[in-house]
Amino acid sequence: MFVSGEIGTATLRHNPLNAVTATVERVTYADGRTLVRKVLQKPVSSTGPWAASEEPRHWNYWRREVEVYRDDELRKQLADAGLVLPAAGVVEHADGATITMEDIHGAPGTEFSLAEHAALARACGRWQARPAGDRSWTSTGFLRDYSTTRDVPWDLVDDDTAWRQPLVVETWPPGLRAAWTTLVAHRNDLLDLMARLPRARCHLDFWVSNVIQRPTGELALLDWAFTGDGALGEDIGNHVPDAVFDLFWPAERLPELAETCIDNYLDGLREAGWRGEPDDIRLAVMASGVKYAWLLPGLLARASDSSHNAYHQQADSRFLFHQRGQALMFVADWCAQALRARS
Numbered sequence: 239m240f241v242s243g244e245i246g247t248a249t250l251r252h253n254p255l256n257a258v259t260a261t262v263e264r265v266t267y268a269d270g271r272t273l274v275r276k277v278l279q280k281p282v283s284s285t286g287p288w289a290a291s292e293e294p295r296h297w298n299y300w301r302r303e304v305e306v307y308r309d310d311e312l313r314k315q316l317a318d319a320g321l322v323l324p325a326a327g328v329v330e331h332a333d334g335a336t337i338t339m340e341d342i343h344g345a346p347g348t349e350f351s352l353a354e355h356a357a358l359a360r361a362c363g364r365w366q367a368r369p370a371g372d373r374s375w376t377s378t379g380f381l382r383d384y385s386t387t388r389d390v391p392w393d394l395v396d397d398d399t400a401w402r403q404p405l406v407v408e409t410w411p412p413g414l415r416a417a418w419t420t421l422v423a424h425r426n427d428l429l430d431l432m433a434r435l436p437r438a439r440c441h442l443d444f445w446v447s448n449v450i451q452r453p454t455g456e457l458a459l460l461d462w463a464f465t466g467d468g469a470l471g472e473d474i475g476n477h478v479p480d481a482v483f484d485l486f487w488p489a490e491r492l493p494e495l496a497e498t499c500i501d502n503y504l505d506g507l508r509e510a511g512w513r514g515e516p517d518d519i520r521l522a523v524m525a526s527g528v529k530y531a532w533l534l535p536g537l538l539a540r541a542s543d544s545s546h547n548a549y550h551q552q553a554d555s556r557f558l559f560h561q562r563g564q565a566l567m568f569v570a571d572w573c574a575q576a577l578r579a580r581s
Contacts, residue, residue, distance in 0.1 A: 243268035250274065251447070251550060257283065257290040258300045258463060260334065264341060272341040274324075278303065279334035287388045294375040297383050297442075297464055304328050304335050305375040306462040312370070319365035319510070320357075322458035342458040347446035348486045352498055355481075358449060358457050359499040362441075362473055363506020370439035377466025380442050382429045384464075385529045394538040395422055403541040409556055410563035417570035418534050421527075424577055428528035431580050432469050435522045436514055440468030445480040446487070447549065471519040474503050475526030475572075482565040483533070484549040485557075489564035496523075496568075517579070525576035527569035534566055 245268050252262040260277040267273075280300055281290040290300040306312065307326040316323050326339035345354065394400040401407070401415055421428075441448075442464035450458045478496045481487035487495055500523055504516055537559070540546065546555045 247275075252461075253288070254550065256288045256298070256463070257281065257286070258288075258298060265338075274339050274341050276303070276337045276339070277334060278337065295378045295466075297377045297380040297466070299375060299377065301335065302375055302377070302465065303337060303462050304330065305373070306465060307337060307339070309373070315368060315370065316365055316459070318368075319506075320361040320456060321365055322452070322456045323462075324458055324460070342450045342452065342460075344450045344452040344458075347449035347451070350446060350449075350451070352491075352494065354451055355477075355495060356498050356502040357451075357455070359474055359477070359502040360506035360509075361457055362444065363503040363508075363512075364510040365506075366438040366440065366470060366473070367507045367510030367512035376439065377442065377464055380440075380464055380466055380468060381432055381472065381526065381529055385429070385531060386425075388532050390532040391535045391539045392422065394535045395419055397538070400538040400541070403538070405541045405555060405559050406538065409560040411567045414534075414563060414567050414570065417567060417574065421570050421573045422531055424573070425528055425531050427580070428525045428573055428576060431525050431576065432472070432522065432528070435469040435471075435525075436518055437467055438470045438472075439465065440473050441465055442468055442473065442476070444473035444477045445484075446477070447484070469522040469526065470507070470514070471500075471503065471522030472526045474499050475523040476529065478523075479527065479530065479565050479569050482568075483530075483562055485553060485561060489561045489568075492565060492568050521576055521579055524572035524579075527572040527576075530566070530569055533562075537562060 244265055246266045247263045250262045250264055252259055258278055260279045262274065262276045265273050265275050278300055279290070281292055283289055289298065291298050293299060307328055313323045324339040324342055326337050329336045395418060441459060441462065443461055448459060448461045452458065478499055481495065482489045482492055500520060504519055545552055546558050547553060548558055
């Protein structure tokens with residue numbers, strides 16, 4: 239995909255910590271058209287929680303999106319489910335690759351209503367009900383590797399001083415400490431449970447900032463960097479709490495969002511011919527909350543900072559910690575329910 243006459247660029251919000259991504263920007267051309275340009279870079283360091291990898295099965299394999307945008311079968315499967323993989327051109331070069339893709343216009347997922355979240359979950363179910371062809375570049379073991387290889391101050395979960403910080407005392411629910419202690423203690427049990435549940439090709443970064451709804455109703459999915467093997471329902475288990483953690487959905491309406499997304503995901507699965515056990519899906523959604531085990535101790539470590547960010551933008555500290563505290567309690571309850579169901 240090549241267009242001449244570039245006259246300007248604007249950086250788009252993305253995760254600047256991920257070593258795979260050099261830049262993501264909207265490019266404007268002289269005739270008024272716009273495209274999105276994403277530059278991927280080969281690994282230059284193997285250290286840090288967001289280090290890029292040369293290993294095709296690694297969760298942060300640097301070339302994965304190159305392969306995704308060239309995969310016509312995936313594109314068709316998504317289209318059949320009502321989902322869009324943006325049209326894109328790929329140019330590889332010595333130190334990485336450049337993906338130039340269509341600039342999808344419409345309603346961003348960060349502004350979705352409950353009905354739009356429902357439509358997305360339903361379409362995801364229709365897609366994941368159908369078997370996906372094997373690919374050598376899809377990730378395996380994402381949930382365990384992503385959630386257990388981070389540098390986390392685990393000791394703070396049991397640190398009285400950390401829990402006495404004013405921002406924590408004033409905004410977090412009183413039962414959160416005990417609930418999170420239980421979650422962390424059973425982290426491996428939850429990861430083992432997730433590994434045993436029915437599988438699907440998953441997006442694995444399925445959340446509001448990676449979806450745009452066209453005026454026609456089609457839902458475009460962006461940022462396929464992690465895609466690979468996951469549990470049926472795992473994407474919904476990521477989508478729901480992430481919307482609150484980054485302040486794109488109110489914590490007070492989190493239960494409503496969760497039930498709406500789960501119910502519609504199940505409906506989508508059934509529409510596409512899936513005849514599995516619904517309890518397995520609910521179990522996967524709940525147990526996938528183990529992904530966030532690291533988040534609470536990370537927040538404790540930063541609770542006395544002078545300012546705080548939500549998805550790389552400054553946020554009101556009290557509001558942010560209140561919303562995240564409610565969401566963390568919800569996730570802890572999810573995981574507790576999953577552990578009880580497993581026993």
